[in-house]
Amino acid sequence: GITVRTYQRWIENGEVQDDGRLHAKRAAPANKLTQEEREQVLAVTRQDEYKSLPSSQIVPALADKGTYIASESSFYRILHEEKQQHHRGRSRAPKPKQQTTHTATGPNQVYCWDITWLPGAVKGFYFYLYLILDIYSRKIVGWEIHGEESSEHAATLVRKTHLREGVGTRPLVLHSDNGSPMKGASLMETLYKLNVVSSYSRPRVSNDNACAESIFRTCKYRPDYPCKGFEDIDAARDWVLKFVHWYNHKHKHSGLKLVSPSERHNGLDEEIMEKRKAVYKAAKARNPNRWSGDTRNWDLPEVVSLNPEKDHEKLKNVG
Known part of the structure; x- marks a missing residue:
């Protein structure tokens, strides 16, 4: 049977409404x-x-x-x-390639890198920004600007970054897309010597290197970004140097719950978060009626994934 309220709702517009229950039997669609x-x-x-x-x-x-x-x-x-x-025929059935993913529990475990074009003063002329990002801290750990795309330049940047960050013999993954500089012989040889594992985006998938794409967008949408182009390569290097300093040390990253990449990279984020928790806890104690539940969650994830895999079971159970 049904409740009185259900019956009233069914006839509230003067006529019996269609059964809205999920498993109700319905008439076949006219186009079936x-x-x-x-x-x-x-x-x-x-x-x-x-x-x-x-x-x-x-x-x-x-x-x-x-x-x-x-x-x-x-x-x-x-x-x-x-x-x-x-599937029929002698060829193998196509299989979807799984999303490339790596996890980091601290800085200097998983890097991603890419190259973007910076406009010159003459239309059609560009400089090339090589940039390496730590996915755990979102810190720019290495960058250079050159007048051309080259595997040799990439190899030099990786070598310098590896030395400056003191990675040593610890395992490190370097993720990139499938461009020719990313797979050049010079870079491959350097990665082999440094014992760095190379990782690549899936073919024709544009968002497998999302962290690198995101940092380039942040860079090019800065208010002082010279949209009309850089006068020369030195001007480009000077501007990017200032941007990197701002991004690493001044920028409160929304993906890091508003701590700077440098603070996260150097392990200062825990102390900052504990102070924030104390402030919020004290505020709730002073005015408990203004808080309907817990205070804001200031915990940063302990594990960061390059491309987080979807929880398929969770998606199936939605609804």
């Missing part, structure tokens, strides 16, 4: 294929003339003969439901 049409689809795909063709070719072939049964997507869906949509 009939059982006869489904059987026609299966019968056609089993004919010798069409059994070796994909649905994307069967439907136009039928149209050339003046026949239309259903759309290509309907053909694919019906064959899939009937377990007749399988």
Whole structure:
């Protein structure tokens, strides 16, 4: 049975409303294929003339003969439901490549790097900013500007950064996209000598190196960024030097709960967060009625992933 309130809600507009329950039985959509049409689809795909063709070719072939049964997507869906949509041929079935991901529990464990173009004073002329970012602290740990893209320049930057950060023999992952400087022989040899593990984005996937893309956007949307271009390479280097200092030491990073990358990199974030917690706790004690629950969460994640994997089970259970 149903409650009185449910019945009242059903008829509140003067007529019985449709059953809104999730598992209620509903009338079939007006555009749904009939059982006869489904059987026609299966019968056609089993004919010798069409059994070796994909649905994307069967439907136009039928149209050339003046026949239309259903759309290509309907053909694919019906064959899939009937377990007749399988990979055929001698070639291997395509497999989706898993997202590249690495985790860091502290600084100097996982770096990402990329190259971006900085405009020169003449249209079509660019300088190239090479930049390495620590994904745990979001600190810019290395950068250089050159007049061309080169694996040799990248190798030099990695070598300098590795030495300056004191990585030594500790394991380190360096992630990048699939550009030619990222896979050049000079850089590969340097990574091998330094015992650095190389990691690459999936082909044709633009957001597998999101941290590097994000820092470049932050850079180019600064109020003082010279949109009309840099006069020369020295001007570009001077500007980027100031930007890196601001970003590492002054910028309160939203992804780090408003501590600077340098503070996170040097382990000062814990003390800062404890002070913030104490301030919020004292404020709640003074005016408890202004707080409906806990105070703001100032805990930073202990593990940071390059590309966090989705929790598929969690997604399935939503709703």
